Amino acid sequence: MNRTVCCLLALLLLLPLQGCKFKDIDLKLFVIAVGIDESESNPDKLNVTLKIAVPQGDPKKAEQQVQIMTQEGDTLAETIREMKSRTDKELDFGHCKAILFGEKYARKNILQSIDWLMRRRDLQLTIYTAVAKPSAKEVLNVQPVTERIPANSILLALSKEGTESPFIVPPAFSYILQRRVDEIGVDPILALVEKKSENEFLINKSYMFDKSKAIAVLEPEETRIYNLLKTKNLKTSFNVDYEGLKYAYNIEGSRAKYKIITPKNSTSYIEYRIKISAEIEESQNGVRFTAGLLDGLSEAAGEQLSERVKRALSKIHQSKCDPLGWGLHYYATHWNNSTEQKDWEDLNERLEFRVKSDVKIKFTGTIR
């Protein structure tokens, strides 16, 4: 009796083995990137572009097959469902890694697409987001010659796994975008991907958002300063003018800290302290270095950097956006929860910046 029951149970357990409901890999198309634009004919509609990688046997072969599809619709969900009837295979979003917002669309309102991004269950939370110029569709159509795996180039650039350009802001994953949209006291900032030609794009600016829409562009120089303030050990070099000659130094280690200081009876200010250790990478006229020159250079470099940082900071502050999260930092360091928000708004009106950069150029490279 007992044995028969066991056998029956075992047979019953075999039933679900008929095969799972997954589709095999040869029945799937992998969406790698999604571009979202405002429709040209109707500003209420979206223009969705999918960049799709077609699975291939051998990843070492340099031939790559990419399909790009564009469709117009009211909502993302609906548009993608409509696109499904234009393909022979199932669209799979499990490997989707990048979402690009067209510039025109980003300047209007991106909340709808962020909501879709976060809510849809097969999309990861670690999707790179960026603004595309002139439109997401055109940027997705760019095919760099160096691309080995379909649609990989834009991911490598945005994630900094490939190039480590100091002009690309830290990856704005979709969860970070949503977190900054919701959070009081910090605003989103996204990299701006521009189309340069049919097979080249350029990422060296960034867009500041006021929660739902793109407001102002940070130029390459300001983007780099933002990165210097936000990330530790940024890989970059800066120029310095000293006694009529030009030098360039390469950063080995960098760290930036700030404090919000509110004196009793004068305007409050944010004090940035930047610590950099560096080495000389280039000098004009093949200068021979001495210890004194290195010290003088360090000092000049610190002063000049302070000026540049100050200029960038006041531009960020004038745009009324807060990509560096000063507001949140103020709230996090004050325990008067009921009044802190108003306090910050008041003092944010007239905020000054003081920058103390401590550049220590320690080495001259492999020659003196």
Added chain:
Amino acid sequence: MVKNKYIYYLFLINALINVINFVPRGLIAQRFNGAAMAIVVSVPIGLTLMYLCVKMMNKFPGEGLPEILNANFPRLVSKVMLFGHTLFWYFAGLITLVAFVDVTMRYITSDVSPLLIMVGFLVVVCLAIRLTSESILYGLEVLIVINVPIIIYVLFKALLNPMFSWDAVMQVITYSLKAPSYGAIAQATFIFTGYLNLAVFNRVFDKVRIRQLWLIGIFGFLTLVVTVFIPIGYQGTINVERHVYPWFSTADVLRTKNFIIERVLFFFYFTYLTLSLVSSIIHWHVALEMFKGLFTTKEKKKRKIDPEWWMILAFCAAALILMNTNQFVRDRAGLLYLDGRLIAEMILIFSLYLAHKRRRAKKRE
């Protein structure tokens, strides 16, 4: 008889499992209204209850709650109490199972029907709850030893990420002087509740001794802090409450560039799948034993079919019916369960004390 160390595993499994479900959600919902204070307060409360319970249980070596209650209380009273406790333990297991069906649907296989997943889980759990208490404890030990390193790895991964926002965490900490609500305390004390499974597992313990109670306190406190603040650090102070399963969203956020798979979510899922199944098994094992205690008579009659199977069938049927609720009903039911649990726990310990007193009085006569 099993060794004393298993009491720590019973505590651990509850502390680890609290991450997936209602505890973080409930505490995160009250992050601006005293969740931090509730965490602090819950440590002494949890430890006191734990100490009292273990002390009382030691007065009845080798006996489970059904025997203790049946022997020392009037028939009706003991039956009502046992039935109440059965319900609580049954719900504890059920909530974990239902939540995991939901998580599986949402994150792993969105195309498989939830019914099939639930049936799969029920088969595993129901076959396991009939095992002896000892073998369940041994199984628990194996799973904890395998899974704890993975959890520690995920924690390190989470804390050492530059995307983690310490400002968001600090912002919530600045709200920690608010007085906590009863609900928040009930949720926070849940992680200390693992020892309560002694109600049945006491049968296989020789004499339970908890050394280093303060260590359990520190561990519990850190677990709660991590449970609440890591999701806040990743999702932000406001956005975090929008996530249905804050910890699975957090695991989805983490990436391991140079490991077998890129997304931490998948091995986090499997770790918690095994842990929550074993936690459900423990809870339902206790529920089953309590339920059996309801029907024990002095002389056992031989029956054709084991009544145990009918009870298990009832468990499954109720589980399948309760699966058809929507998300918000489940949320409320889960939080209601946590609220009721703290009182039920105190009642249980008090009834043990009464039983002890009554037994002593009887002996003196």
